[in-house]
Amino acid sequence: SQQGEEDPQALSIQEGENATMNCSYKTSINNLQWYRQNSGRGLVHLILIRSNEREKHSGRLRVTLDTSKKSSSLLITASRAADTASYFCATDGIQGAQKLVFGQGTRLTINP
């Protein structure tokens, strides 16, 4: 079953604009990760945020985590055509769960 639910399912914006994607999850977590997938390829890790962190930055990426609302957001600033991809959040479980559970993903399209 899917733990994370991304919102929106699809997002289309103009190059240079900011893109925001949201993820909600159901159970307590140790950490939350965001991955990117270009069409037809494997997933690439973007950023990991731990349950005791509220915000994290990496280049043009900004991730927030609100454990009280069980939600996270991924912000991509100054988007580029090369950012076109699907973005997934993935969560583990706090009680020693072994697996990362992925959401359905947000398909992001950056229009030149």
Next chain:
Amino acid sequence: GAGVSQTPSNKVTEKGKYVELRCDPISGHTALYWYRQSLGQGPEFLIYFQGTGAADDSGLPNDRFFAVRPEGSVSTLKIQRTERGDSAVYLCASSYRRQDVLTFGAGSRLTVL
């Protein structure tokens, strides 16, 4: 190796046939995961290995699916009596330890006719 290698990259088979998918993880990574991804969906967890043992196989859909990792490195996902619903991309990932960042392979696309 430098990355996670999966073979074959594409496999077309007929309903009822047996299929093996291979994953060669990054050297030194003790944790290995198999996921299945259908078109337009997120990766669905199948099984997780820590070393040679399957630490969590709760995602395997039924007893037609089986996976091994006999020497704690290469893993093989085995699917018996394939069905059309098994068609998907099968992704393998490895990490240095569990709940770490995963490095994914490019996937094996299985098509069951």
